Amino acid sequence: MTNTTKHHTVEKIGGTSMTRTAELLDTVLIGTREGDDLYNRIFVVSAYAGMTDSLLEHKKSGEPGVYALFASAEGSWTWGDALNQVAEKMFAQNAEIFSDDGARQTANRFARERVEGVRSCLIDLSRLCSFGHFQLEQHLLTVREMLASLGEAQSAFNTAMLLNMQGVNARFVDLTGWREDSQLPLDEAIARAFEEIDVNRELPIVTGYAQCREVLMGTYDRGYSEVTLSRVAVVTGAGEAIIHKEFHLSSSDPRVVGVDAVRVIGETNYDVADQLSNMGMEAIHPRAAKSLRQAGIPLRVKNAFEPEHDGTLIRSDLHARAPQVEIVTGLRNVFALEFYDQDMVGVKGYDSGILDALKRHSVWIISKTSNANTITHFLKGSMKAIRRVEADLSAAFPSAEITLRKVSIVSAIGRDLSGTAVLLQAIKALAGAGIEPLGVHDLIRKVDLQVVVEQADFENTIKALHKGLIENWAPAQRETLHAVA
Known part of the structure; x- marks a missing residue:
């Protein structure tokens, strides 16, 4: 990777924010930036909101998606109908994003190729596991990874194409291992993907899921995109990691204590971020925070739709000046x-x-x-x-x-x-x-x-x-x- 002018940032956009594509163009992705200001940034993107729920299972309700139906199918093909619904959902998302007919068709072809490739693989696996020598349970984690990667691949591909249409030199960086014949360690896979990328002149759009020897879903399940963010930041030598959310990191839930009562946290440290994770209010996955902390890379949490706000800076060395609840x-x-x-x-x-x-x-x-x-x-x-x-x-x-x-x-x-x-x-x-x-x-x-x-x-x-x-x-x-x- 080439970067000779200044430290770049590695920035993650969550699924709910990704769904608001037009607003992202006006804020995080382009906004008022021109020329060189568009670059020296790397974006790691999540799947569009609800897509991973449809591919795996609903995160809150547990309603089965393609993976859950496939894992419990026992000869039934209900997962195939669910996969059809995922494809239709992808096409509907593409229709919302692309008004240009040619771009929409390109996006649909990409989604269709990925979906049908997964369908063929699952059919072959079902047939193989109908023989007693092969047990489906041994392959389910791989199936889960493959399905999860579909959502991130779609959003990254679409975002890169959308930016190209706006005159930005964006590049789709696919870490999902699609049709790769080997698995590399995560850091090596990232380093290889960025070998020929010049972040001074290109805007990489990276899939939030990365296939690697460590098997991210086996350890982090659906927290993998923040792990990808942290390792991309470490491997590429970023000056700062940024997570864009649809809200600020505030002193409490404004829906509970009132909008006028909450305060945006200006700064804190990784210790506080760990406690938030324990309470289910993740600023960042604890394992991802560990990578950034050990590399001395600060993390900033920002509201994606208030780009002028500095957000919350998280660093190891930010100690409180006096006892205070934040x-x-x-x-x-x-x-x-x-x-x-x-x-x-x-x-x-x-x-x-x-x-x-x-x-x-x-x-x-x-x-x-x-x-x-x-x-x-x-x-x-x-x-x-x-x-x-x-x-x-x-x-x-x-x-x-x-x-x-x-x-x-x-x-x-x-x-x-x-x-x-x-x-x-x-x-x-x-x-x-x-x-x-x-x-x-x-x-x-x-x-x-x-x-x-x-x-x-x-x-x-x-x-x-x-x-x-x-x-x-x-x-x-x-x-x-x-x-x-």
Whole structure:
């Protein structure tokens, strides 16, 4: 890769933003830029909103997509109908983006070639696995990867063509491994793709999915595009990574605390970003953040549709000037799995047994507390998976009492929550709102304060803590937020 003038940026656009293509041209992709200002940028793009849900399964509802139907087909061809629907959805998206008939047909040909190539592969695989020597389960991760890559390939191809039509020298960079005869390590695949690209004169549009020896979906599942962003930034030596979202990284959810109450976070560090990920409010996937942090590359989170705003700068060395809560967020539907055994005192093995069951059923651990004879895990996952954990533990520890209940967790997060002021103000805010917490976790690390409450108190707890710890915080301390309303 050639870059002789200045450090470039590597920028990711999410699926919801990608769907607003015309607005992206006027803001992130082109806007008021001309000439050289259009370049020294690399874009990693996600699939259009809803496309990956149709290809795999709906992220929230679990409604089966092509992959889920294929994996459970058992001789049925329902997945083929679902793949037809994906193709129609792609053609409809192309019709929205391209008013030019020739460009639309080119985009449709590209989508059709990819879809039909996948269809042929799945048909052949079904036939192969009808013989007892071949087991479908051994190939499902590859199938999942191949299907997921269709969405990113379409959006990257379309974006590059659209930019070319606007006079920008854009290049489609396909990392999906389409018809490649070998798998390279991720960094090598990226380096090879950029060997002949001059970012001073070209605008690379890169697929968010990258096929590689590490098998991204096996480790990150649907968080792969941010991992691609981070490794492209590291391998190409970027000066900054940028994630464009359809909203600012703010002090809380404006739909809960009110638009006028929230503040845009001007700066924070990767430690805070990790805590946000734990609460399901990802600024960036933790593994992607690790790559950027280790390479010393700062991350900026921006609102794609407010290009003049600097957004939120995230760096390892951004320490708070004084104790201050920066963000109040939380998870509404959390399972509290309480494991009680009077014989636990002084006996080892309970912790590892519980963790083995949670890992076996792929249940996400948000937090954990314990005392002499009780271990409570706060979990996120399907009821089905958590019931299986409960059954496994009941069989392994017949003398234990295991209870399961739904709660909510609200977390106040900041770079420095040291001292007693934050905890005292949080308790005061909760009492003033008439909220009685089920538990409060104030850990030694002092970057987050977690409050466990009844589900019915979730939004009121967020409002109370945001008001007490951010809106009404002492002016001398509030300077650390560096916010722009």
